[in-house]
Amino acid sequence: MDSGGCRLNGGGGGGESQGGGGSNSGMITLEDLESFSEDQLSDSGNGSLEEEGESMEDDDRDRLLHYWQDVARGHQVDVPGDMATPIQQLTSNNQGTHTRESVPYTLITRKEKCGDVIYEKRHYEKANWACITVHEDTYEQSICYGFMKIMRYICEQNASGNYLGMTIPIVTIVRTDETRSVLSQAVTVAYYLSTHHQAQPPQPYDPEIIIEEWPATIVYTRAFTGATNEITIINEIRTMAEMLDSPGICLNDSFIVAGYTNPAHANRQNEIWFLERP
Template sequence: IGGSSPEEEEEAEARGEEDAQQARLLSYWQSVGRGHRVDVPRMKHCPYNLYLKNGELTASFFFSHLQLKHVLYETRRYGKAKWACIKMQEEQYEQSICLGFMKLMRYICEQNSSGSYLGMTIPIVTIVHTNESHSAITCSVTVAYCLPELLQEQPPQPYDSDIVIEEWPPTVVSTRSFTGVTNEDSIVREINLLAELLENPELYLQDTFIVAGYTNPAAANRHNEIWFLHRP
């Protein structure tokens, strides 16, 4: 008498697993942050488990397929959308994206004019620039998060003055997936691989590219894409 039902015990066990998962992910982000001089506080209303159990983020930035080239790459059209963007220029690419994402995470969680968790979208993107030969990327990058659909009309304003809300116009991209870590070497490699596959390279911007991340950075097998931007 007075004991828990099997359903209640199962629910309590699920809550315990979720709490443990969030604690592990918070620990991960705090460890990453310490390496780049970023404090990641425990926020009352912030779910640090920003990813589903399979490692994917929770909501998509939608696009329409235009063309699929023998599964080697595909061309998509994205509609206009508002993005929260932050420009970074650390010594290494990995430092820039880490610090930029930490700042965006604070904005997403509660450091915004609504004071609430905004919800995650995928992908988180990084705009990178290369030299003319595509042999190196510059230190200056932009890390960006697409506002969820319900917040597109009136995005909550960030408290961090480094974060800017921008409206990006409709865009056509050609993209190719790759797995593993994203660093300067892997990005340069993927840019050159896709450049060799494209039939009409003159149709694309030659020094500006997007790295799209879909997977929890703590995951063993990350899902990434490189985007080539069609000229306006």
């Protein structure tokens, strides 16, 4: 695994404090689970909860697993049966009192044209992220398999034995050739550890997941909507490069795709991030 490829690289900055904020159509992410309502997840009969509670829980777990398997099949991805429990745990926590924590940042400046935001320049403090680099045939397959491993880590398969909490955005680090026309098969899926776990990140059971401290970084970011796949990502990279006043100050072969909303939404919210050179 290319653990060194996970890190952000950049310098410091300052400005007004702000808070942080998907992927391809049908893609599996944390947000997919939030599309389920209690009615959709529950199909109980008229028996007492004491008698049927365990059966209902098993039924809900099976329904969620089958949903994920159906969605993933369209991307040639297999969701194993042992994902049933993490999927159910994440769904239950998302519907409870847990809230999603945004990755904090400071807004340095914003470029606008005719009232529209062209891009933002932000400063992200150093922070711990859980990263896994996957090398599948397609971007969709890599992000699916990588995210399932991250999910297991979030849902108790870590040294603390606790649910770690949901944060946004979930980001993927993508790499291109020198002409920015082809994406590398190496895709890194990264999860920001919540504030509660930043000081002492629980270690993952999965040896492929690496906890990394990313340095403070300057990011140039532009929002876009819709699906994320090899074609749309390359297009967004090219568009962002044209928008920047000085594209040469950024890394030219590593970029970040940040996803904020349910990929099942017709108007999914994403960002492309360019990283300032250190």
